[in-house]
Amino acid sequence: MSASEKDKIRRFLFDKANIRGEITSLNEVWQFMQANHGYPEIIRQYLGEVVAASVLLSATLKFEGSMTIQASGDGALTLMVVECRNDFGVRGVAKYQESLINEIVDEMSDEPDIKTLLGDGTLIITIEQSKTKERYQGIVALEGNSIAEFLEGYLERSEQLETRIFLASDEKAVGGLLLQQLPGQNEDDDSWERITHLGSTIKPEELLGLDSQEILHRLYHEEDIRLFEQEAIYFKCTCSRDKVTNMLRSIGHQEASNIIKEQGNISVDCEFCGKGYQFDEIDIAGIYSEHAQPSDPSTRH
Ligand SMILES: [Zn+2]
Numbered sequence: 001m002s003a004s005e006k007d008k009i010r011r012f013l014f015d016k017a018n019i020r021g022e023i024t025s026l027n028e029v030w031q032f033m034q035a036n037h038g039y040p041e042i043i044r045q046y047l048g049e050v051v052a053a054s055v056l057l058s059a060t061l062k063f064e065g066s067m068t069i070q071a072s073g074d075g076a077l078t079l080m081v082v083e084c085r086n087d088f089g090v091r092g093v094a095k096y097q098e099s100l101i102n103e104i105v106d107e108m109s110d111e112p113d114i115k116t117l118l119g120d121g122t123l124i125i126t127i128e129q130s131k132t133k134e135r136y137q138g139i140v141a142l143e144g145n146s147i148a149e150f151l152e153g154y155l156e157r158s159e160q161l162e163t164r165i166f167l168a169s170d171e172k173a174v175g176g177l178l179l180q181q182l183p184g185q186n187e188d189d190d191s192w193e194r195i196t197h198l199g200s201t202i203k204p205e206e207l208l209g210l211d212s213q214e215i216l217h218r219l220y221h222e223e224d225i226r227l228f229e230q231e232a233i234y235f236k237c238t239c240s241r242d243k244v245t246n247m248l249r250s251i252g253h254q255e256a257s258n259i260i261k262e263q264g265n266i267s268v269d270c271e272f273c274g275k276g277y278q279f280d281e282i283d284i285a286g287i288y289s290e291h292a293q294p295s296d297p298s299t300r301h
Pocket residue numbers: 237238239270271272273274275
């Protein structure tokens with residue numbers, strides 16, 4: 001893959017068939033996201049699939065904001081959260097119970113599927129508009145056997161748009177292809193079957209290793225296809241000292257004072273980017289005295 005194709009998303013359109021598509025691959029951004037986490041292979045694989053999916057889905061955001069895909073459960077995989085902004089700033093993290101992962105992997109001859117890992121789980125999509133802070137939340141039914149199938153079903157039910165999603169993930173890269181039938185007139189009756197069938201022949205190694213143009217040429221050289229310029233994906237963490245301060249406020253003065261007494265200071269590391277935030281006794285005193293006389297939040301900054 002050429003350097004210019006790394007961490008990119010490209011939209012495309014089959015004009016006659018009224019089908020839109022997106023193809024993405026993340027390399028350095030994905031490697032950064034898993035650095036220092038030491039994820040077991042199976043966790044890394046599914047987190048990667050959610051990262052690719054969240055980039056594909058957030059391409060439909062029509063305002064400044066973010067889309068978050070969050071899976072949680074009581075199984076070996078307890079949490080996966082991936083947030084992608086409308087400009088493709090993305091971050092994500094997974095949490096798991098190591099002993100349970102080992103048990104499942106040892107017991108199963110095949111790769112454990114996502115439902116087995118999640119146990120009694122839920123998948124939620126949250127869309128937030130930056131300016132108004134307006135939030136929309138949708139529950140994704142875990143119908144099917146893969147993250148791609150869960151999301152296809154969700155889009156079909158929530159937006160009445162037939163969608164196919166193909167995802168691939170390994171330690172170096174993640175990739176995804178999305179095809180979606182748009183509402184409206186279709187000049188070519190068999191096009192959806194034909195184009196999605198061709199899409200389904202994509203191999204994971206192709207999604208992970210080839211340039212988008214090469215993939216689209218391999219799949220669709222006989223179709224009329226319009227390619228748009230690629231857009232860059234980057235790692236974006238929205239953590240801040242303010243947000244950590246608010247989190248500390250929520251644990252209460254007493255609890256914070258106890259930690260200070262025991263450890264001398266409070267140290268909070270961001271789960272997404274690893275950035276550390278330190279608070280000493282004076283910081284903590286400041287946080288709670290501020291809290292005692294709250295200023296108008298709209299003029300605080
Ligand atoms: Zn962070």
